[in-house]
Amino acid sequence: MTNPDQKTYTFHVNGMHCRACVILVESELGDVSEISKARASLGDLSVEVTGEFGDKSQDHVANDLSEVLKPHGYTLSLEKQRHSAKWSDFKLAIPISAGFIIFFIILQKLGIVNLINTSNVGYGTAFIIGLIASVSTCMAVVGGLVLSMSANFAKEGDKVRPQILFHVGRLIAFLVLGGAIGALGSAFQLGATGAFILSLVVAIVLLVLGVNLLDVFPWAKRLQPTIPGFIGKRVHGLKNVNHTLTPFLVGVATFFLPCGFTQSMQIYTLSTGNFWTGALIMFTFALGTLPVLSLLSFSSLGIHKSAQSGVFFKTAGLVVIFFGIFNLINALVSAGIIPPIFSF
Amino acid sequence: MIYAGGVNGGGVSVGNGDNVSIVDGKQIISINAKGGYFPRMTIAKAGIPTVIKMNTRGTFDCSAALTIPNLSYRKVLPPSGETLIDVPPQQVGTSMRGLCGMGMYNFTVNFN
Numbered sequence: 001m002t003n004p005d006q007k008t009y010t011f012h013v014n015g016m017h018c019r020a021c022v023i024l025v026e027s028e029l030g031d032v033s034e035i036s037k038a039r040a041s042l043g044d045l046s047v048e049v050t051g052e053f054g055d056k057s058q059d060h061v062a063n064d065l066s067e068v069l070k071p072h073g074y075t076l077s078l079e080k081q082r083h084s085a086k087w088s089d090f091k092l093a094i095p096i097s098a099g100f101i102i103f104f105i106i107l108q109k110l111g112i113v114n115l116i117n118t119s120n121v122g123y124g125t126a127f128i129i130g131l132i133a134s135v136s137t138c139m140a141v142v143g144g145l146v147l148s149m150s151a152n153f154a155k156e157g158d159k160v161r162p163q164i165l166f167h168v169g170r171l172i173a174f175l176v177l178g179g180a181i182g183a184l185g186s187a188f189q190l191g192a193t194g195a196f197i198l199s200l201v202v203a204i205v206l207l208v209l210g211v212n213l214l215d216v217f218p219w220a221k222r223l224q225p226t227i228p229g230f231i232g233k234r235v236h237g238l239k240n241v242n243h244t245l246t247p248f249l250v251g252v253a254t255f256f257l258p259c260g261f262t263q264s265m266q267i268y269t270l271s272t273g274n275f276w277t278g279a280l281i282m283f284t285f286a287l288g289t290l291p292v293l294s295l296l297s298f299s300s301l302g303i304h305k306s307a308q309s310g311v312f313f314k315t316a317g318l319v320v321i322f323f324g325i326f327n328l329i330n331a332l333v334s335a336g337i338i339p340p341i342f343s344f
Numbered sequence: 345m346i347y348a349g350g351v352n353g354g355g356v357s358v359g360n361g362d363n364v365s366i367v368d369g370k371q372i373i374s375i376n377a378k379g380g381y382f383p384r385m386t387i388a389k390a391g392i393p394t395v396i397k398m399n400t401r402g403t404f405d406c407s408a409a410l411t412i413p414n415l416s417y418r419k420v421l422p423p424s425g426e427t428l429i430d431v432p433p434q435q436v437g438t439s440m441r442g443l444c445g446m447g448m449y450n451f452t453v454n455f456n
Contacts, residue, residue, distance in 0.1 A: 108448070113379040113405035121423070129404050137406060137446055192411070192418050195445070260406025260445050267408070267420045333447030336413025340443065340450045 006036065008050040011062050011076040013069075015156075016045055020242045021074070028068055047076070073157040086310050087216075093314035100315075101322050107135050121268050123284045130288020133261035139292070140330075141202060141257050144323030147296045148209035149250060151316040153243065154300035155213075162247040163297040167290065169251025174286035175279045177255050181269045182278015192335070199258050199331035206324030213317030215310075261285075364388055372397055373453060377407040377421060381442060381451035390438065390455035394431040400424055409445030414438075420445075 013025055022040045025047055029038035035051035053061050058078060066075045112132055118125055134143070146166065153162040211217060255262070265285050269278040299316075303309045332338045363374045363383060371394040376382045378401060388394065400408060400421045411418045412429070421427050434440070434455040443450045 111379045113407075116402050116404055118402055133404075137448055141446075192416065195418075199446075258409075258445055260409045261404055263420045263445065264404045264408040264423055268404075268423050271422075327446075330447035333450075334411055334413075334443050334445060336441070336443075340441075340447060 005052045005054075006050055007053055008048060009053075009058055009061060010046055010048045011065070011078065013040060013045050013047050013074055013076060015074040016040065016042065021072075021156075024072060025069065025074060028072065029065060032065065032068060089310040089314045092311045093318060096311070096315045097318035097322070100319055104139065108137060112136065121265075121281060123280060126265065126281045126284040127288040129261060129265065130285040131291070132288075133259065133285070134289040134292035136259075136261060137326075138259035138261055138289075140323045140326045141259055142254050142289070143293065143296050144206050144320055144327070145202070145250065145254070145257075146293050147299070147316055147323075148206055148213065148320040149247060150297040151213050151300060151313055151320075152209055153247070154303075155313060156243075158243055159300050160298075162243050163294075165244055166247040166251040166297065167294065169248035170254050170293075171251075171283065171286050171290075173252040173255045174282040178266075178269055178282020178285075179275040179279030181266055181282070182272045183275040185270050185273055195258060196331055196335045198256070199327055199334070202257065203324050203327035203331055206320050206327060210317045210320030210324055213313045213320060215313060215317075361387065366392075369393070370395055374399060375442070375451055376401075377410065378403040379405055380407055380449040381444075384451050386451070386453045388434075388453050388455050390436040391433050393433055396429040396431055396442075396453070398427040398429065400427070406444040406446050407449045410442060411445065412440065412442045414440045 016022065016025060019042060022042050025040045026038050029035055029040075029047065029049055032051070034053055035049050037050040038047060039049075040047040049061075049065070056064070062076045062078055066077075069075065113136060115132060116125070116129060121129070149166065150159075150163045153159070262285075265282060269281050272278050272281065300312065303312050329338070329341050333340050363386060365372050365374075366389075369392065371389055371392050373386055373388055373394060374397045375386070376399045396412075398410065398421055401424050403421065403423055408421045408423065410421055415429070415431065417429060419427070431440070436456060438455040440453045440455070441450055442453075
């Protein structure tokens with residue numbers, strides 16, 4: 001059945017970053033009464049809509065539909081907005097990220113880990129060990145993940161909620177899993193292969209997210225890890241799922257990430273033999289890591305002008321890429337594949 | 345004395361042999377783990393049964409998560425105490441490396 005009033009227009013979608021966004025754009029536009037069909041494509045960042053628009057001009061339709069998508073951070077336009085890499089942002093981003101990386105290396109050289117002089121771990125000590133862990137090499141793993149995740153969410157306009165959910169997930173996991181270790185008297189530990197694969201995965205995720213933050217290679221967006229489209233199509237409010245469940249689960253997963261401090265706290269915890277002691281020790285340890293990790297996850301809140309945001313995302317991208325390379329090298333070194341390169 | 349090598353953060357330390365002793369025909373190599381491994385380099389005798397004794401004292405950092413790829417050894421050391429690792433007699437010229445879980449701290453034992 002063909003309806004003579006049906007018209008098909010193609011618009012460019014600005015701000016469509018991920019596969020989840022594609023489904024969101026399609027489902028939001030599909031809910032508009034005039035539209036009978038909407039198909040979005042991440043490849044050329046466009047959406048094709050078919051519907052009865054009366055005698056409205058194409059420009060008018062683009063404006064009307066932009067209003068529908070605006071709450072989600074997308075706009076429609078007739079002309080494709082040219083992707084500009086804004087290489088000039090690197091003039092500031094390179095020195096800032098280099099400064100941060102040098103600061104990180106100096107911190108490791110200082111031997112801050114030797115500040116811990118006790119072998120009896122009370123809650124106060126657990127908190128201090130957490131504080132120290134958060135500026136140790138563990139920052140390259142957990143901190144890198146926090147920074148890349150929060151910067152990527154901030155890019156989609158979500159600066160606060162996913163970050164809070166990450167920290168809630170992390171604190172709950174340390175409380176519950178710490179208690180479990182204490183009660184069971186055995187810790188979850190990966191074998192050599194498992195640990196190698198996990199570090200490799202972390203390194204690759206960091207590299208992909210870091211390159212994505214640089215925003216110079218548009219193709220990198222397609223590599224971004226997200227919930228696969230076929231699951232998303234069945235879940236209503238997909239962006240919400242991606243922005244709530246994902247950060248929460250990443251927070252939970254940090255309990256298992258390769259970090260010497262977390263591992264040795266777990267070993268200590270299993271010697272307590274008690275659910276609540278174990279739970280509270282791991283919880284206060286995680287609480288100790290909170291100040292520095294919050295600083296990383298809410299750093300994007302400091303951006304008010306869009307001129308700064310380009311520099312911020314590129315700086316974050318460079319730091320995250322450094323952490324990715326650092327993790328990659330460390331994974332290869334600890335598997336005995338290459339000789340040590342970083343040696344603190 | 346166990347901590348003669350000093351548990352310190354910076355500096356490269358080369359064992360002067362104080363950390364290697366032979367007791368009842370067994371070679372004992374003592375290595376301190378905290379904020380890295382000390383001494384970083386140890387010269388030991390090849391061809392005799394050997395034990396590496398890892399000393400931890402308030403060690404919560406990466407150096408507690410020890411791996412020795414040559415031995416397929418992988419363990420998180422207790423925060424404080426001694427951990428003994430049996431090493432079968434090694435051939436002359438063997439270089440054995442121990443690393444922390446993330447790879448940025450390491451020590452080497454050369455068997456001559």
